[in-house]
Amino acid sequence: MTTQPVELTVHSSQPYNAEPPRSALADHDLTPLDAFYHRNHAPERPRIDPATWTLRVDGMVERPATFSLGALRERFREHTEVVTLQCAGNRRAGLMAVADLPGETPWGPGATGTARWAGVRLADVLREVGVEPGASDVVLAGADLPEESDGGPYEVSVPLEKALAPEVLLAWSMDDAPLPAAHGAPVRVVVPGWIGARSVKWLERVTVTDGPSHGHHQAVAYRLLPADASPAPGRGVPLGPIAVNADVLAPDDDAEVAAGPVRVSGYALAGGERTVVRVDVSVDGGATWRQADLEPQAGRWSWRLWHTELDLPAGTTRVTARAWDSAAGVQPADPAELWNPKGYVNNAWAHVTLHASARDDG
Numbered sequence: 001m002t003t004q005p006v007e008l009t010v011h012s013s014q015p016y017n018a019e020p021p022r023s024a025l026a027d028h029d030l031t032p033l034d035a036f037y038h039r040n041h042a043p044e045r046p047r048i049d050p051a052t053w054t055l056r057v058d059g060m061v062e063r064p065a066t067f068s069l070g071a072l073r074e075r076f077r078e079h080t081e082v083v084t085l086q087c088a089g090n091r092r093a094g095l096m097a098v099a100d101l102p103g104e105t106p107w108g109p110g111a112t113g114t115a116r117w118a119g120v121r122l123a124d125v126l127r128e129v130g131v132e133p134g135a136s137d138v139v140l141a142g143a144d145l146p147e148e149s150d151g152g153p154y155e156v157s158v159p160l161e162k163a164l165a166p167e168v169l170l171a172w173s174m175d176d177a178p179l180p181a182a183h184g185a186p187v188r189v190v191v192p193g194w195i196g197a198r199s200v201k202w203l204e205r206v207t208v209t210d211g212p213s214h215g216h217h218q219a220v221a222y223r224l225l226p227a228d229a230s231p232a233p234g235r236g237v238p239l240g241p242i243a244v245n246a247d248v249l250a251p252d253d254d255a256e257v258a259a260g261p262v263r264v265s266g267y268a269l270a271g272g273e274r275t276v277v278r279v280d281v282s283v284d285g286g287a288t289w290r291q292a293d294l295e296p297q298a299g300r301w302s303w304r305l306w307h308t309e310l311d312l313p314a315g316t317t318r319v320t321a322r323a324w325d326s327a328a329g330v331q332p333a334d335p336a337e338l339w340n341p342k343g344y345v346n347n348a349w350a351h352v353t354l355h356a357s358a359r360d361d362g
């Protein structure tokens with residue numbers, strides 16, 4: 001069997017924003033590397049020499065420190081987590097169908113992917129430098145300079161409590177190989193369960209503070225606004241834990257299939273500390289539902305793959321899926337209820353339309 005190279009849909013080349021077709025994500029615990037989405041804010045990726053790269057750790061700490069890559073490897077134990085990253089803009093196209101979102105990337109279903117990440121725990125690094133009392137947040141800054149930002153590098157923050165959680169990594173490895181430059185080498189942050197924007201690539205500075213980052217991507221972007229508000233610093237709520245979401249990954253939307261038994265598969269992702277407890281599939285627009293079979297998770301922080309077999313009559317069928325999480329959260333039916341001015345968190349019911357042709361028994 002030969003594997004076809006994956007053709008990404010390139011939404012923009014500078015900054016490079018690209019996603020795989022849904023079929024390339026289907027039925028893989030770990031997303032093939034060439035099918036992993038790219039989400040960037042700066043027109044150019046920074047060029048970093050790992051031999052001279054350093055990480056500065058400062059702010060409200062007892063012993064500010066600078067670590068080389070070698071020092072990080074020597075001083076701290078390596079940990080591995082299988083983690084699904086998902087952009088807050090994933091599935092934005094579904095919100096754009098409700099009302100236009102000028103200037104925003106029209107992501108389809110592919111701004112998400114799962115990898116095995118290895119590196120050191122951010123918590124171990126923070127313990128080594130000693131967090132001072134009164135600290136509440138950890139600011140994470142990358143080396144890239146996004147045009148739209150307020151002058152500084154790509155900078156966001158996470159609450160200290162999450163930064164100290166054992167699953168948060170400073171990762172130098174992706175799928176058992178050195179982290180690719182495009183995904184943040186030499187070291188990126190991986191914040192499991194939280195929107196992709198907090199997983200800072202090309203990390204160069206970690207600053208412990210007593211408040212969230214004032215950077216554009218924390219203070220203005222990646223915040224949830226009421227439908228009638230416009231983005232401004234501090235307005236709306238910062239997005240953190242991912243909202244429960246799911247999608248159908250195979251067959252593809254608008255696929256031609258043979259009538260009769262058809263295997264339908266996809267993923268579900270709970271986000272935060274929650275887990276996926278159920279995935280429902282409907283062929284009658286949500287009037288009735290059957291439960292999909294859930295597959296074992298590759299890791300505590302990875303998506304849950306699911307599948308079911310539908311008996312499709314000849315003609316067109318719209319397949320709908322929705323997931324439930326361990327806090328009894330469920331995906332809403334209608335993207336119109338979710339529409340927001342930056343187009344984040346479309347977790348409305350997922351649909352694909354399948355065209356089944358009658359079996360030719362001759």
Ligand SMILES: Nc1nc2c(c(=O)[nH]1)N[C@H]1C(S)=C(S)[C@@H](COP(=O)(O)O)O[C@H]1N2
Pocket residue numbers: 036037038039040041042085086087088141142143144154182183184195196197198199200201202203
């Ligand atoms: N330094 C830096 N880190 C970043 C970004 C960026 O533009 N610059 N984009 C963020 C966003 S919005 C997402 S969704 C993920 C995407 O990671 P990937 O390109 O490896 O898929 O990286 C995050 N980390």
Ligand SMILES: [Mo]
Pocket residue numbers: 039086087088089195196197
């Ligand atoms: Mo993102």
